[in-house]
Amino acid sequence: MKRYTLIFLALLTTIFPKIVVADVVQNIDASLDALEAAVASKPADVEALQQQLKPQLDDYSQQQKIRFWVLNSVYHIYQSDYNSALEILNQAEALSPTNSMLTSIYLYKATALIGLNAFSQALDVMERNLSRIESLDDVQLKASSYIRLAALFLEMEAWEEIETYANQALRLNNRQNPRNHCYGLLYIAVAKLKKDQLNSAYQQFNDSMNYCHDNNFMMIEAMSLKGIGDVELKRGNVESSIIFLEKALQAYEPFQYQIEINHIHSLLAMAYNRLGKPQQAQYYADLVIAAPSHGINLQYQKDAYKVLAALSQQQGQFESAYNYLNRYQEISENLHNETKAKAYAYQLAKFDNVEKTREIKMLNQDRALYTAQQKVMELQRYKESMALLVALGCSVFFIIFGATMFLQKRKYKRVSELDQLTGIFNRGTGQDLAENLFIDVIARQGKFSVVMFDLDNFKAINDTLGHGTGDWALKHVAQVVRPLLKSRDLFVRMGGEEFALFLPDADADVALNMAEQCRAAIEAINTKPHYSDLVITASFGVTTNIDTDLSLDPMMKRADIAMYQAKLQGRNCVVEYQETMSMIAAIA
Incomplete structure (x- = not known):
């Protein structure tokens, strides 16, 4: 049956080539658009759509196949199946993707590696991607890539880099792409919140909320509402915090974005506990504890266990309070170790980058020196009488150059070990x-x-x-x-x-x-x-x-x-x- 279908398509292509090819491409692209929308907002529909699309893979163009596999990997990332995501992304990369799609592949690889706690490998992928992005002329591709880098640095807990790349994205985007502008505002607000710059964070979240609402990016608007609620909770404005968090929760429900919903539940548990409403605090804390205990959920569960410990203590249930505290401390220790691993990998990557830059500089100096030596050798053929003097000069130069490089290397090593502001060890x-x-x-x-x-x-x-x-x-x-x-x-x-x-x-x-x-x-x-x-x-x-x-x-x-x-x-x-x-x- 498939053979007859292909013959029929071949005949149609011969008679109406432009019409048939255009319709096929449009239909496949429309199906991929539906899959992308499901991955972003309706995870429950993804598997059914994948089953519908897989039998048609032979009819896809190479770039359409790459897009299908990348969307497939994103779904696995959302399911915390990072190893499967990496296998699929490697398969997609082997198909010679476009610059835009290759950028997505690299950044999703970094996301999966972070999920596996392979922080050094993730940073290496991000560095390789950033180096190729810098050489491209596509301004919007750069802006989109910087937005994605800001998201990855959020997972790495590198707050300064989040703000740096989000600002670069906003500057390059220049309000041309509303989605990039919306995400840029959001990530700057998140960086301000993580650095405890609460007044600035409140204003930035408010700006992103209004802009994203006006441009119909409801998911990012919901994230901004959650951010305002988090800021208000940290500032001690508990009742105001609950108002914003409940609005955010309502905004998230259509998307079924469970990780974000879990975060709001943990914030509401803390807010109601502070407000002296134990029943509501218990309700939201129990919702968080019922979620899968992996990934970012652990951070929210840690906060929920702390709330439950406090509630049990207030009710005189000291054994329960003790058990909740034990679980709280166990998760805290794991998260602390993970944060240390991220920080170590990030600092090591920064140091390696500095070392690579220094090595490249030294190689350029060696190349220049080699060229100079070649010229000396040419002159030697014409002026044999100057050979001894030239050789002696080169020897002195090498000694001085080697000594200088040795001293510079020691100096750079010492500088890398010290805190630049105070002069003591970092x-x-x-x-x-x-x-x-x-x-x-x-x-x-x-x-x-x-x-x-x-x-x-x-x-x-x-x-x-x-x-x-x-x-x-x-x-x-x-x-x-x-x-x-x-x-x-x-x-x-x-x-x-x-x-x-x-x-x-x-x-x-x-x-x-x-x-x-x-x-x-x-x-x-x-x-x-x-x-x-x-x-x-x-x-x-x-x-x-x-x-x-x-x-x-x-x-x-x-x-x-x-x-x-x-x-x-x-x-x-x-x-x-x-x-x-x-x-x-x-x-x-």
């Missing part, structure tokens, strides 16, 4: 060195202490006096603390206004004394005459290793909890970790 290098010191100490059955501290009310300093004042404060904190340390002690900037001291061969008394000295030195920083309204203080958490500590991770976690207790006790103080603090911190 987090990646500092933690690696501290782990080595820790292993050395426990091998000798010695004592090792960790001191974590961050500056009090630092966000208020930035908001009221400006980021320049905040940078000034961070530099002076590093200047007054560094002279107090011993030669083997490590001083590390962990990020933002948070610092850590790693003290080998220091017991609890020595660590507490060191922390108190640092606290007093910070409080004594003279801010006049430049910043007469500025007062700098810090809160310290201290812990010392115990027999069960096999790495620094549990010690840093305990020091962080103790630092949090210092904040609760009024800031500008030193608190040593006690075993009872973990449960208190979890409930709080």
Whole structure:
């Protein structure tokens, strides 16, 4: 039957070629459009559409086949079947896709690799895609690619890069493509929210909500409504938060976008708990717990378990509260480890990129040197008498060049290890060195202490006096603390206004004394005459290793909890970790 159908089509093509080919292409494209719409908004219809389309694959053009396989991979990604998605994307890439479709393939590959926690491979794919995008002349393709990169950096928790690429997309798009403009506004708002710039985030979400509503992008409008609700919850405007979250929930229902719905449920559980409405809080928390326990759902379930623990404690059900807290801490630990893996992969990728750039520069220098040598050899044929002098000059040049490269390499390595603002170790290098010191100490059955501290009310300093004042404060904190340390002690900037001291061969008394000295030195920083309204203080958490500590991770976690207790006790103080603090911190 199929053979007769093909003969009939061949005859029709001979008689009416343009009409038949156009109709076939249009019908296939229309079917693929329907599949794309189902993937985006009606996942339940996808499998049925795939079954209808697969028997027709032989009639597809090469680019239509590629589009079908890419849409198929997206569906597998939505189902968290990342390995199948990668296999399908490799199959699509082998068919020589267009630049636009190749961009989609690379970015969906990165998404699947992130889902598999293969962060280094994901960043490598993103870097390769970005390098080819930069060489293209298609402005709209670049803008769309930057939007997708912003989405991937959101999964990598790289907030600065989200804002950078979203702004680049908006600049290139120049309002020509409403979808790209809508997504650009949304991702900038998300970056502001993640960086706790709540007022800016509120305005950005409001802008994206209005623009997306006017241009009929209802899904992105719903995301913006959720974002406003999240901002309001963080600002303490609980009733306003619930209004926006319930509007967002209503807007999401037609799309059946379950991950986003789970997020709203977790936010509503927290909001109703704060509002003192336990029944509503319990209802939404139970919905989140019932969702599949994988991927981003774990973050929402962590928040839901915390709400359930608080509710059980209020009702006197202490055993249930304890069980919920255990689950909360277990998920928190897993998420913390995943975040560390993402951060490590991202920092490693940035370092590799710098190294590659340096190597390319050195290769260009070598090429220029080689050309110069060739010219010298040509001159040598005509001026034999100058051969010895030329050889001697080249030898001196090589010695100077080699020495310069050696010194530059050492300089770049040192710079990569330090925090550029304060001049102390950055987090990646500092933690690696501290782990080595820790292993050395426990091998000798010695004592090792960790001191974590961050500056009090630092966000208020930035908001009221400006980021320049905040940078000034961070530099002076590093200047007054560094002279107090011993030669083997490590001083590390962990990020933002948070610092850590790693003290080998220091017991609890020595660590507490060191922390108190640092606290007093910070409080004594003279801010006049430049910043007469500025007062700098810090809160310290201290812990010392115990027999069960096999790495620094549990010690840093305990020091962080103790630092949090210092904040609760009024800031500008030193608190040593006690075993009872973990449960208190979890409930709080």
